[in-house]
Amino acid sequence: MGVLLSGISYRKSRRQAxxxxxxxxxCFALGVLYWTLYLLLFDTTPRVFYVSEFGWVASVIFLHILQATLSTPEERTFRCRRAWLAPAFGVPLLAFYCTYGDILSNLIWCGMMIELSYCAIRGLSYADTQTGAMRNMRWFHIGMLCFVYAEYLLWTAGCFWPDTSPASPTFWCDLLLTFAILGLLPATRRAVEA
Known part of the structure; x- marks a missing residue:
């Protein structure tokens, strides 16, 4: 759905964002497609760095490029102590996740989430100092933080409840992540209007 709606938005406006x-x-959809097919064909999830993760990593790279594209040079150089909450929160989670899974994969994922959340917190702090249309960027940064939070929540729930049935908290965290991902489109629209 996100692919279709963002494709329509791009076709209408031709905006890089x-x-x-x-x-x-x-990229995210291709990763999910491969993961689902693997699960259906082999009735298990892979334990090593697998193909679907390449799609998901690529999707987060595009998300970071979007974040950099929408930010101004002033925002990128804005000093904000609150942004250090990102590594203060992410590094302990990285240590925790490494006890449950592949170290390389966790380093890559947590590193990307720390970077996304660092830029989002800095951008949110900068947007609060702005007026008018530039203040709309805060919605994009809030959307990014929701995405990162939902990812962390899903990974943490997956450590304790690996079952993905509707009775499991992992299922509901995955649903929350889906809503956070879909929420990036209206958040980006608000930022593009700035």
Whole structure:
């Protein structure tokens, strides 16, 4: 759905932000497609760095490029102590996740989430100092933080409840992540209007 809606938005406006969002949704969808097919064919999830993770890593890279594209040079150089909450929160989670899974994969994922959340917190702090349309960027940064939070929540729930049935908290965290991902489109629209 995100691929379709961001594709329509890109076709109408030809704005680079929508193209990057389209790439994010497309790579994420390809990763989910491979994961689902693997699960259906082999009735298990892979324990090593697998193909679907390449799609998901690529999607987060496109999301970070979108974040950099929408930010101004002033925002990128804005000093904000609150942004250090990202590594203060992410590094202990990285240590925790490494006890449950592949160290390389966790280093890559947590590193990307720390970077996304660092930039989002800095951008949110900068947007609060702005007026008018530039203040709309805060919605994009809030959307990014929701995405990162939902990812962390899903990974943490997956450590304690690996079952994915609707009775499991992991299922509901996955649903929350889906809503956070879909929420990036309206958040990007608000930022593009700035």
């Amino acid at each position: 929508y193209f990057l969002l389209l790439c994010f949704y497309g």
